[in-house]
Amino acid sequence: MRHKSDEKYRKIIAAATKIFAQKGFFKARVSEIAKEAGIADGTVYIYFKHKDDILISLFEEKMQEVLGNMKEQIALETDPLKKIERFALVHLKLIEDHKDIAEIIQVELRQSSKFMKNYNNTKFLEYLDLISKIIQEGKEKGLIRDDIIPGIAKRAFFGALDEMSRFWVLSKKPKYDIQTASRQITNFFIHGIRKQET
Amino acid sequence: MRHKSDEKYRKIIAAATKIFAQKGFFKARVSEIAKEAGIADGTVYIYFKHKDDILISLFEEKMQEVLGNMKEQIALETDPLKKIERFALVHLKLIEDHKDIAEIIQVELRQSSKFMKNYNNTKFLEYLDLISKIIQEGKEKGLIRDDIIPGIAKRAFFGALDEMSRFWVLSKKPKYDIQTASRQITNFFIHGIRKQET
DNA sequence: CTAATAAATGAACGAAAATTCATGTTAGAA
DNA sequence: TTCTAACATGAATTTTCGTTCATTTATTAG
The missing domain is CATH 1.10.357.10 (Tetracycline Repressor, domain 2)
Incomplete structure (x- = not known):
């Protein structure tokens, strides 16, 4: 990999941890996780197959x-x-x-x-x-x-x-x-x- | 109540018990509960305000x-x-x-x-x-x-x-x-x- | 038997999100 | 500096249901 650093991956995990804990998996929105991680919605799907x-x-x-x-x-x-x-x-x-x-x-x-x-x-x-x-x-x-x-x-x-x-x-x-x-x-x-x- | 028997209410509860247990609340579909109860989707909303x-x-x-x-x-x-x-x-x-x-x-x-x-x-x-x-x-x-x-x-x-x-x-x-x-x-x-x- | 009311129906609506993708951006190689 | 592949973007698309409501059917009163 040139970039696609671990960094974004970590950020998403961290953001998801917070959001999932707050609202539970089903009520958590991918867009919200993205926002929390400071990235675009679509980026999530570069690092993860789906929610x-x-x-x-x-x-x-x-x-x-x-x-x-x-x-x-x-x-x-x-x-x-x-x-x-x-x-x-x-x-x-x-x-x-x-x-x-x-x-x-x-x-x-x-x-x-x-x-x-x-x-x-x-x-x-x-x-x-x-x-x-x-x-x-x-x-x-x-x-x-x-x-x-x-x-x-x-x-x-x-x-x-x-x-x-x-x-x-x-x-x-x-x-x-x-x-x-x-x-x-x-x-x-x-x-x-x-x-x-x- | 003239009819609006308890019967349908019971049937819905019974159906929901089965479906919720099977798939969990969020993955359970109201239509599926209705089907299991043998009634129309809309009927559920006569007996319950919402899911x-x-x-x-x-x-x-x-x-x-x-x-x-x-x-x-x-x-x-x-x-x-x-x-x-x-x-x-x-x-x-x-x-x-x-x-x-x-x-x-x-x-x-x-x-x-x-x-x-x-x-x-x-x-x-x-x-x-x-x-x-x-x-x-x-x-x-x-x-x-x-x-x-x-x-x-x-x-x-x-x-x-x-x-x-x-x-x-x-x-x-x-x-x-x-x-x-x-x-x-x-x-x-x-x-x-x-x-x-x- | 007829009207009046209640209950049931299920197709259609619309809002909410997940996912996609055409386009833009960046970082490093040459 | 220029080129290009990888990365990132976020608006647009698609999918997925919960919920509604115009219509039909059943029930009971008179």
Whole structure:
């Protein structure tokens, strides 16, 4: 490429993130995204095949980032129970720092199955599997009860965090801070799955 | 009303439930709903002001039903911990028996804030509060730890159940049955919040 | 049976957006 | 400097529905 720099591509993704978060995919207008990105409507179609393509790319990019970040953070801990604790904290922190990403993940995660029949959300599944791997590890080390099913536990844990963030995304003045929420959720999740009770 | 029977209204709601669940609100066509209901396009507008109105009415009706049913079921138990257990079971059973309702709640719950600025989802909040009331009751009876915050716990618990049902709604061949999922989730939730550990 | 009213119809309308494309602009090669 | 391919533009085109409304059909009262 001579130009067709990454720059415009990035700008469009950034603009779309903002607009999608603000109005949701269907109510977002391509022209509005273009305007936000400071380019002409037609330019969008040089970088993306169609509107859907913007969302898919955006989602892919963000999840990549989130996933990579989470992996790094988890690797800092050795104790599986500590890893779980950190997962919660990092996840909720992400939500707090990037409400726009959170909103898109929240909504689009639920919709993707409907408007993109054959979009297999690999990245998200990988994210979820970080949790089940930790649980598996904990079981092997004898820290987590044998009867805990990782496939269910990962969903329960993620679901708890996700519902909490939905609440944040929707309310302007969050009632609870991350630390508190994160601690509570981790706390009863860990109490619920671990072997020895205090 | 002379005629303008409830019948057509019901038919439209039923049709919309099916179509919305299938394609999501935005991709659903009014003409398609009409066709599914076996009536003319225009007839829809005799019973509903506009497309949004169909969704809101539908949501309201379904939540009413779900809420009423849940209240009844919970009332059958006296022990707060048992109530929690039953909540999980009833909720997941509902999802299993009415996938279409589940799909609509799943998606629309997340979207409502975006496409209906001033639609206060009272019914849903009431549903959530059933959980926090149980937790409160448990705390008063000394069954649940004092440091548990009902406002967070209710979301964590609901989130866990909700994420589990999302999984069901999306996958054709559920890996786990309700009983198992319900038991697991309840189990580590209860372990996580109660006072005396076994 | 007839009129009067209500309900239902579906073709047609029009507004809203997604996408296209003829034209203009730019950046680098020669 | 000139040439040209890649890029960018945004007005025009096309498509896609939600919604309307003139007309037809059904219902009930007198």
